[in-house]
Amino acid sequence: MGQERNRKSLWGAGGIILLASLLIFYAFTLEQQRMIGDEAGHDPGSRALPLGSGIVMLIAGLYDLGKQLRTGQKPRMQQEKVPSQGAGQGTRAKRMLFWGTLFGSILYLLLLERVGFLILTTLFLYFLFFFYGREGEKEKGEYMRKGTEKGPPLGSEAGGALKSSVTGANMIKGGILAFVLVTICYGVGRIVSRELFYYGRSVGSSVLASRAVSTVVFFLCSAGVYGGTLFLGQKTSFWKIKTIKWSILLSVGTALVLFLVFRMIFRVALPLGILDL
Amino acid sequence: MDAFLLALGQVLSLETILWIAVGEVLGIIIGALPGLTATMGIALLLPLSFQLPFAPGFGMLLAVYCGAVSGASIPAILIGIPGNPNALATVYDGTLMTAKGQASLALGSAVLASFIGGILSLLALVLFAPLVAQFTLMFGPAEKAALALVGLAIIASISGNELAKGIATGAMGLAIASFGVDPFTNSLRIPFPELFRETPMATGIGLIPVLIGLYGVSQVFADLKRLSSPPMEIHLQQFTERFPSFKKLRSMWRIILESTGVGTLIGAIPGTGASIAVFIAYDRAKKITASGKHGLEPVGTGCVEGVFAPEVANNAVTGGALIPTLALGIPGDSSTAVLLGALLIKGVVPGYQLFQQKMHLVYAVFLTLFLANLFMFLFQLKGIRWFARVIRIPLSYLLPIVLILSLIGAYAVSGQGFTTAVYDTALCLAFGLIGYLLKKGGYPVAPLVLGVILGGMLEENFRRAIKLSQGNYFVFFTKPLAVVFILMAVVSVALSMIQKRRSARLVKNPKL
Numbered sequence: 001m002g003q004e005r006n007r008k009s010l011w012g013a014g015g016i017i018l019l020a021s022l023l024i025f026y027a028f029t030l031e032q033q034r035m036i037g038d039e040a041g042h043d044p045g046s047r048a049l050p051l052g053s054g055i056v057m058l059i060a061g062l063y064d065l066g067k068q069l070r071t072g073q074k075p076r077m078q079q080e081k082v083p084s085q086g087a088g089q090g091t092r093a094k095r096m097l098f099w100g101t102l103f104g105s106i107l108y109l110l111l112l113e114r115v116g117f118l119i120l121t122t123l124f125l126y127f128l129f130f131f132y133g134r135e136g137e138k139e140k141g142e143y144m145r146k147g148t149e150k151g152p153p154l155g156s157e158a159g160g161a162l163k164s165s166v167t168g169a170n171m172i173k174g175g176i177l178a179f180v181l182v183t184i185c186y187g188v189g190r191i192v193s194r195e196l197f198y199y200g201r202s203v204g205s206s207v208l209a210s211r212a213v214s215t216v217v218f219f220l221c222s223a224g225v226y227g228g229t230l231f232l233g234q235k236t237s238f239w240k241i242k243t244i245k246w247s248i249l250l251s252v253g254t255a256l257v258l259f260l261v262f263r264m265i266f267r268v269a270l271p272l273g274i275l276d277l
Numbered sequence: 278m279d280a281f282l283l284a285l286g287q288v289l290s291l292e293t294i295l296w297i298a299v300g301e302v303l304g305i306i307i308g309a310l311p312g313l314t315a316t317m318g319i320a321l322l323l324p325l326s327f328q329l330p331f332a333p334g335f336g337m338l339l340a341v342y343c344g345a346v347s348g349a350s351i352p353a354i355l356i357g358i359p360g361n362p363n364a365l366a367t368v369y370d371g372t373l374m375t376a377k378g379q380a381s382l383a384l385g386s387a388v389l390a391s392f393i394g395g396i397l398s399l400l401a402l403v404l405f406a407p408l409v410a411q412f413t414l415m416f417g418p419a420e421k422a423a424l425a426l427v428g429l430a431i432i433a434s435i436s437g438n439e440l441a442k443g444i445a446t447g448a449m450g451l452a453i454a455s456f457g458v459d460p461f462t463n464s465l466r467i468p469f470p471e472l473f474r475e476t477p478m479a480t481g482i483g484l485i486p487v488l489i490g491l492y493g494v495s496q497v498f499a500d501l502k503r504l505s506s507p508p509m510e511i512h513l514q515q516f517t518e519r520f521p522s523f524k525k526l527r528s529m530w531r532i533i534l535e536s537t538g539v540g541t542l543i544g545a546i547p548g549t550g551a552s553i554a555v556f557i558a559y560d561r562a563k564k565i566t567a568s569g570k571h572g573l574e575p576v577g578t579g580c581v582e583g584v585f586a587p588e589v590a591n592n593a594v595t596g597g598a599l600i601p602t603l604a605l606g607i608p609g610d611s612s613t614a615v616l617l618g619a620l621l622i623k624g625v626v627p628g629y630q631l632f633q634q635k636m637h638l639v640y641a642v643f644l645t646l647f648l649a650n651l652f653m654f655l656f657q658l659k660g661i662r663w664f665a666r667v668i669r670i671p672l673s674y675l676l677p678i679v680l681i682l683s684l685i686g687a688y689a690v691s692g693q694g695f696t697t698a699v700y701d702t703a704l705c706l707a708f709g710l711i712g713y714l715l716k717k718g719g720y721p722v723a724p725l726v727l728g729v730i731l732g733g734m735l736e737e738n739f740r741r742a743i744k745l746s747q748g749n750y751f752v753f754f755t756k757p758l759a760v761v762f763i764l765m766a767v768v769s770v771a772l773s774m775i776q777k778r779r780s781a782r783l784v785k786n787p788k789l
Contacts, residue, residue, distance in 0.1 A: 012718035016445050023452050026468060033462040035744060042748040046459040046466060049736040053451035053728075060445035067441065097501050105494075105684065105706050109699055121681060128677035135504040136673035246674070254678055258685055266328040268689040269698075 009068045016061035023054035093135060100131065116273020118259055122182040125251035126175055133243045174244040182252045185225045186259075186275055189218040215264045222256050284640030287332040288648065296329060297645060300337035301652040304344020305660075308360045309667045310675065311352055312500055315345030315361060319615045320492040321679065323485050323622075324686035331623055331638060336645030338619055339595075342612050343395055343649040346551060346591050347657060350387035352668050354584070355380060362552035363591040366559040370576065370583025377579055381661075385519030386581045388657045390533075390588035395650035397537040397589075398544065398596025402603075403643055405545075409604035410632040418741035419753050423762035425735035428547045428607040430766035433724040434773030442720045450728015451735065457481020460737050477700035484618045486687040486704035487729055491722050492615070493683035494709020497676050499716055504673055519658070521581045528572040532562045532586050540590035544597025550610030551594040555587035562586030596646065603627050603639065606734060611723045617730055683709070 027050040034043040108124050193214040200208025207213060230249065233239040262268040287293060300322065307318035318341045326334035349360030354371030367387060374383040416424070429451075433443030457480055459466055467478055521529075536558040543554035559576065566573040566582050574580035598609025599616075606627035608614035620627060625638055632639055657664065687705035691697040712722050746752035753759045 008718060012442075012720065015718075019449070020445075030466055031464060033459055033464040035461045035740070042744045042746075043461070043740050044743050045740075046462060046464055048740060049455040049732065050452055050466065053448040053455065053732075056448040057445050057452070060441045060448065064439065064441040064445065067439075094502050094504070097504070098498060101498070101501070101680070102706075102710065105680070108684065109702055109706070112699065113695060117685075121685075125677050125681055128680065129674065132501075132504055132673035132676055133671075136671050250674060250677075254681065258681065261325075262685060262689050266325075266689070268328075269695065270685075270688075271695065 006068070010065070013061055013065035013068055016057060017065060020054050020057035020061050023050060023057065027051035027054055093138075097131060097135060101128065104128070112273075113271045114273055116275050117263070117270035118182055118186055118255055118272070119179060119274055121255040121258065122178050122251050123175060125254055126178045126247050129247035129250050130171055130174065130243060133247060137243060170238070170241060170244055173238070174241075174248055177238075178248045178251050181226070181229055181248065182255055183275065185222040185252065185256055188225050189221040192221045193218040211264075215260065218264060219260055222260075226252065226256070280636040281640050283637040284332075284644055287330075287637075287641055288336065288644040290332070292330075293333040293336050293645065294648070296333035296337040297340045297648050298652055298656075300340030301344045301649060301656050302660075304341035305348035305351075305653070305657055305664050306344075306667050307341065308345035308348025308363075309351045309664050310670065311358050311360055311668075312496070312503065312672070313345075313361070313675070313679075314492070314496075314612075315342050315363070316611045316615055317492040317496055317679075318342075318345050319612055319619075320488045321682050321686055323488060323615065323619055324689040326619060327485070327622060327690060331625070332641045332645060334623070335616075335619060335642065336649065338616055339642070339646050340649040340652060342616065343391075343592065343595055343646070343653045344657075345612075346595060347388065347391035347395075347588070347653050348664065349591075350391070350584075350588055351384065351657075351661070351664055354383045354387060355665060356668065363550075363555060363594075364587070365552065366555040366587035367584055369559075370579050373579025374581075374584065379579075381519055382521070382581065383584050384661055385658065386521055386584045387588045388654055388661075389520055390536075390585040391592040391657075392650055392654040393533060394537055394540055394589035394592035395595055395653065396647070397533075398541045398593040399643065399646050399650065400596075401537075401541045402596040402599050402646070406600050406604045406639070407632050409600055410629045413605060413629045415758060417756065418738040418745060419756045419759045420762065422735055422738035422742055423753055423756075423759040423766075424605060424607060425731040425738070427762045427766045427769075428731055429724065429727055429735075431547050431769045432727050433721075434769045439719065440770065440773050440777065442718075443724045446715060446720050446722065447724035447728045450725040450730075451732045452728075453482050453487065453725070454729050454732020455736065460733065461740065477694075477697045480697075482704060482729075483690065483701055484622060484729060485690045486701045487708050488615050488618055488726065489683045489687050490705040490708025490710075491712040491726060493679055493686070494705060495712025495716060495722070497680045497683070498709065498713040500672060500676055504676075521585075525572065525581060529582060529585055531565055532573075532582055533589055535561050535565070536586045536589035537593045540593025541597035543590075544594035544609045545600045547601050547605075547607040547609060550598070550612075551591040554590045554594050558586045558590030559583070592650075599642070599646070603631065603642065604629075606731075608727065608730070611726065614723070614726050614730060621730070 027047050030047050030050065033046040104124060104127065108120060111120055196217055197209050197214050200206070200210075200213075233245070239245050259270065263270045303322070304315070304318060307313045308315065319338050322338060322341055326338050328334070329337070345361065346363050349364035350367050350371065351360065353359040353364035353367040354375055357368050357372040359365050359368055371383050371387070374380065429447045433447045434440055455466055457466060458464070465474060465479055467473055467481075470479075473479060526533075539558045539561065540551070540554045543557065544551070562582055562585070563576040566576045566580075569575055573582055576583040576586065594610065598613040601607045601609050602613045602617050602620075604627065606617065608617045617627065625631065625635065683705060684702050688698045688702045690701050715722055715725070742752050743750060746755075749755075753763060
């Protein structure tokens, strides 16, 4: 009675063999170059490392394939050995999250220069927080369905209201709100800090015209707008949709902090895109 | 003396102290969050350290390392889930102590033990690193190539469950390291060089995007399946009695010394790490306390001794792992592999020359490690209630932040060039996907990282050795030290094969 062969193991070994073969082929296409002054040809040349590593990979891959075919062992997931906290099986929703994250990241890279770091990061994070948060809330949704102390059963009015509030339309509204909030935070911070800078230059004050003061002023103005929105938002019913509220706040907050640290403090050339006025 | 004073001046600046403090807080938080590792934390903060001068930048990374190793004890004790594998052995007695209402004593003991282990291993680092570095004077190209091979062989044999997979990923790392430019002739080694000659691909594959991708982005993909895990319930108790009595500490002298020795030694062996050291230390402590004499309680019954031993050991690894990293350029574990990457990126080449010509940098490392341990002790002690709350942060909030930090971190490496920055970010994403697929397929990632780091050293010295010996490929067997290193590699691989076969037989027939 043989053990059921695990396709993943075979695919893995096959993938390694394929990669190794491509690597060996690629190594042979490289122009063999030797060190300067090596007329006798003692230097193994520039092919040595790629070819050598390809051969080792191939041998290891073939050995692994042979072992899988003999024993049919399943791979043990190479996570660091932290005891499971209820790690779930792969579900359709998790798979969609994976592909969504991957394609979202690729889109993020492609649009970064055009749209700009602040806006694109805010929107990217908003949708990540929203969809991840919704997936995370499913456990609580289970509690609600059972009608435990976590909340009323879904059939009740309160449960129905909660279920219906996290809709596509509200998600889009939240995205627009995040976009508007980050634009205003940046706009206010930029205008005030720039005016202060020009004022400092006009009166000959090196302190007011310094980068450190500009950064602090930018931070304070953005934080002020952010805090004001947090306070005023309490008065709206939209803010009561927890998933959307936290998605907006976390995405805008994170984007602004990263902008502050990387662009304003460390002068990394993060593109402004649409906000480049 | 001048070098020491120069280093002291750099380290005792406000900038350095501030960044070490920031790194410490972040490290403890990362350590306290199950699923986030010290290696990932260091990888994510690499781009930030890149923008800072050496002392504050590297000091911050060391602080993250110390904090994360120590912070893992918080969830291990409170909820029985270690923040990372370094605290696995702390779970047993830690949770028993919490059940007895002694959580604050357990947490305080863990912090004190971490501090003691960290400081004692720092002493070992100060004493032994220069000696080991001096030993490298005897190394020629053949010895250096063989040493790189040893590092790769050990980590391939220890990482993961299957040796062949470790070797395959190690070789993959070497192949990645060869991508770009030949170190001797500057000829391009990229696919379709006519097409990509003028693109950032011609510069090869940068270390930072690889590290961030493999440890940051891949972890995000891997953790997606844990999103709907139930939130962890933590009952925060009154934190009253925090430390064991002085009498108790004195009675544990043997446990402290042995655990420090185990941690430092295991850390100093390339490729191993704290997850091995903690179990050896715990086991040793069990034997020492079995009789119940000298005022010691038996380990495994929910006692301070059971928390002290693994926590001393895991922080003792931090100093031990830096010995081969600084002296030989071979990392002691995966976290120091990333730290080694940080050194190389800063242009600090480990080895004898570092100790001869840039001793002020070595002193800076020693001093920042001391400060990191001190801050770890103070912050974790004072902020224990706050750090404990961190465990409640839902994964759905953490993962997007880790992802964006990874992407922007990789982007920030190149600083000003947009095309290169996007290339680096794309690499980070690609390696995130590769890392995720490797983990899913049961392939260890650590050998790949080491292959990327050591590939250059291996190739340069291998080719030099062959050329200097006039084409004699057996030169590695004519140099005694090289033979010793090759034997170490062979023994490591052989032992690993024997151990794995034995484990497989035990699984099939538990009666053996």
